[in-house]
Structures are given as C-alpha cells and as structure tokens.
Amino acid sequence: MSRPKPLQRFRYTRMAWGKLAVLLFFTLILLAPFTGWLMSLPLWAMDVAGHWVSSPLHSRDERWFNLALLMAAVPSLIAVLMRSIEHNDRELRIGVVVAGFAVVAILVAPARNAQRFPADAIVGGVPAAPAEPSAMADALASPAPAAVSPPPPRSAREREAEIDALIRGAASSAAHGDSFYRQQLAMIAVQAQGSNAKRDADRYDGAMRLYREASAALQPGAGAERIEPIEHYLSAAVAADPSRALPPRELGIWRLGAFMDGLGRYGAAAERPLDIVDAESLRRQRDAARANFLQALRTNPTFDGAWRGLAWTWLYDQPDLALGALMIEAEQVGRAAGSRAVRQRIDVAGGAEAAPRFQILQARAQEVAMELHGLSIPAAVRVMARRPLPSLPPAVATMQKMVGTGAGVAVEPAPDDLSTIPRLSDALDAVAFRGTKAAPSTTALLATPWRRGALVVAGPLDLSHWRARVGAAGQKSFDARIAGWPRYRIARGFDLPRGLDRSAPAILVLPAMIERPRGDLGNVVLLDASSGACSGRYCGWVLRGP
Secondary structure, three states, X not given: OOOOOHHHHOOOOHHHHHHHHHHHHHHHHOOOHHHHHHHHHHHHHHHHHHHHHOOOOOOHHHHHHHHHHHHHHHHHHHHHHHHHHHHOOHHHHHHHHHHHHHHHHHHHHHHHHHHHOXXXXXXXXXXXXXXXXXXHHHHHHOOOOOOOOOOOOOOHHHHHHHHHHHHHHHHHHHHOOOOOHHHHHHHHXXXXXXXXXXXXXXXXXXXXXXXXXXXXXXXXXXXXXXXXXXXXXXXXXXHHOOOOOHHHHHHHHHHHHHHHHHHHOOOOOOOOOOOHHHHHHHHHHHHHHHHHHHHHHHHOOOOOOHHHHHHHHOOOOOHHHHHHHHHHHHHHHHOOOOOHHHHHHHXXXXXXXXXXXXXXXXXXHHHHHHHHOOOOOOHHHHHHHOOOOOOOOHHHHHXXXXXXXXXXXXXXXXXXOHHHOOOHHHXXXXXXXXXXXXXOOHHHHOHHHHHOOOEEEOOHHHHHHHHHHXXXXXXXOHHHHOOOOOEEEEXXXXXXXXXXXXXXXXXXXXXXXXOOOEOOOOOEXXXXXXXXXXXXXXXXXXXXXX
C-alpha cells in the first residue's frame, strides 16, 4: 500500500474558508487581488501556527504551554531585535538569536521525540517500532507465534441489561431535549450486532403461521385468558429466532392489551376492589409487555411501533420516559418510517380510558419534534400539548400503592407461556458465571467523555480508515470478533476512567491529528487510523483470533 501524501493528513478548517472568503471579496467585489492576498496573510500565519501548536503529538497541557510561549516570546523577541538594531548592539542581537533558537527547540523537541518513540506503536503492551502499512499487513497475515487468549465472555443477561440501560437513557435524554439520544440509539444498533443466538427458521415460520391463524379472530385488548394461545405461539417464535424483532413486538402488543383490559375491570363500577394478588398480577402483565418491547428494541432500535408500545407501558408510572419514547417515535415517523396500521393497533391495545393521557404526551412530543425540524406546528397540536395530564385512574393508583409496599404475592405463570421458561442460554450463563462478580458496563464507564463530546459512536467509515492503513490481510473475521463491542471514535483528548481493566472490551478509533487518550486502556483496544497500529491487551486476539 502506498504512503498517503503529506497534505492528506491535514484537515480543512474554518480558517481555510475565511481565507477563501477574504480573497474572493477583494478579487471579485473590489477587483484588488493583491490587497486580498495581503489581507489574508494574517489568516495564513494563524493557520500555520494553529497546526503547529495543536499537533496531536503534544498533550493538552503542552499545547497550552506552547501557545502561551508562542504568544509571549515572538512579540518580545521582535521588540528586542528592533531595539538591538536601533542601538547597533551586537551582543543583544546575538542574545535574541540564541533565545529564538531556544524557543524553537522548546516547541519542536517534544514533537520530534514523540515521532521517534510513538506510544501508538505498542501492540498488545509490547514495545514495537512503528511499522509501515505494508509491514503491518504482512504482520497480520503471518501466523501468530503463540496462542492469544480471548477476552472474558459476557453473559447474555449482562449484555441485555446494558442495552436496556441505553434504551432508558435514550428516552430520558430525548425527554430532556438532549440530542445525545441519537448517539445512544447508534450504540444500541452497534451492540445489537453481538447476538449469536441459534436460529431455527422452520420452527419460526411454523410458529408465526399458527399465530396469524389464531389472531385472525381477535383484536388487541382481549383478556389475558383469551390470548394464551397467541402468547404460546409468539413465545415459540421468539425462542426459535431471537434475532427477529417482530415476535416480541407483537407479543408486547397483546400483553399491553391484556394489562389495560385488566385495569378496566377494576374501575368505578367494579364488582370487587383491587386486592394485592390482582395488583401483582397486573404489574407482571405490564412488566411482561415492557420486556417484550425492550427485546424488540434490543434487536432493532428503530423497529416499527416498538418505541410507541414502550411509551404505553411507561404511561402511568414513568410519564417522562413515555414522553421521550414518543419523541423518538415522532422523529422516526417524520422520516416516513413506520406503519400507521401498526400504530393504530398499539393504540387500540392501550384502550380508550388511557387515550387522553397518551394523546397529551404524544402532542408534546410532536411539538418538540416539529420545532427541532423547523416545521410549522398545527394549532390543534399546540392546544393538546398545553393541557395538563389527567389524574391516575383509581385502579392504577391503588396498584402502584400496593406494589410499592413490596408486599406483593408471587403469582405462578401460565404453564404454556414459553417466555417465562428459563432459556438454555440463561441456564448455561448461570453455571458459567456462578460466583463471579459482574463486570462494570463499558458504556457506563465511558459515559462522561461520551456525553461531553470527546467520544462519538464509530461507524463503518471510521473502521475503514484503519483498515486502509493495515491492509485487507487478516481482516476477514475481524468483524465477527468485535461484533457487539462498543466502538467509539475519539473526537478530542480525554482522561480514561478507572475500571476499564475489569469491564467488557471496547474499540476506540483514533483519527489523524487527534490527541491520544490519557490513562490505562485496560480491556479497551485502541486502533490508530493514522499509523495502523493497535494498542491494548487484546490486540493479538482482535487481529489474529484464537
């Protein structure tokens, strides 16, 4: 692979556009190209000084020191030099030259040392000389001299808990008007690729065919006793192919309808009041529906209707998260995504009693989404969004009060509900991870620099830049080895948090002209897109595999 041209390492900045604007203004408007060139000279000087002082080979403290030294030393040396010329002081002139060389040495020496001994040339913690792209590709293509141990496995429950936290975090961010929820959705999509569950296409097709036949005569909102066959078929479809988002979403719709139908039975005209057993049963129906919608989003964070169904399950106990889920759903609908028929089915399952509360939250979400996109907001939406939320139905208030006391009575699940039967993977996880402490979440540890903009979710293009440096040799199974790993692109320097040596592995992509993060990488793998180097204890496994 040929070495990239030196000018390709520099990025276009706003200063470059400023220089072009000055030149075009004087050339085209005033017909004075020479004056335009003179007026742009300070911008050229500032651009050169900015590239020099902000070199990624310097740390953040070194950059500030270099900038202060440059701004203080250059005017002072110029003033002293002019004074020495005015008084014809030869010794003072020599001192100015020596001081100038000293300033240049202080500014340039750290960069030169970093070029000779780059930290990014460390692969797997073993010092190595910086390699050319072709040499790195040859190293990847050559067989590993010794077996490379893979990173510790992460149980399916830990992975699901981490993605569920991202889903709730995305809804919370959207509800508070924080655009960071888009980053969280991107990370959910990245981690959704890590599922390696087995799939049985024949069982899946058979279960879905039986579900369509059984559901033809029912509508969402039927009682729990009437949807038992439907739950059985959809649970079988989920177990046959966990990578599909359709069965859990459908199962969530039916269970949402059963929960709302159960609440309606304990209204003002109910034959008997709600007791603790009934409250626990309703809570479990609501939590089961919520878990199904979460499962659909773990598979596909933009799946049609999943956010809307999740908002219905949060409607009474967590209205702020329901608002955030509806805002995400409103943005997806604004991109011409989603089916109106699916949304109508979910609303039918939600029931007429809860519709006024849901419509107010939906209007608020639509108002915010339209304001963000600069669209005109209909008057009906504004009026609906200004209405206060209605009070909780008596049955909901009673249920929350009873469940909140912690005195709930466990209710045995239906014997044919396959979703409540422990999966084989969960049983194997319980044996494999018995007695081990759960590893801290990598996304939680890196949440602070991620929210502050020092990290962004890395896309395929970011990894392709690193691949271009190392070549295609040895990269056929690279995607499979890092599937599901959190991956970030570094936007600026930051301090790595503690605990990464105990967390699940992750990928950090370091672009050109960006400062390397400071601290212990732990289980994190750092890929340098400018040199093709890899840093971290699991580089050998990532590059070559077991």
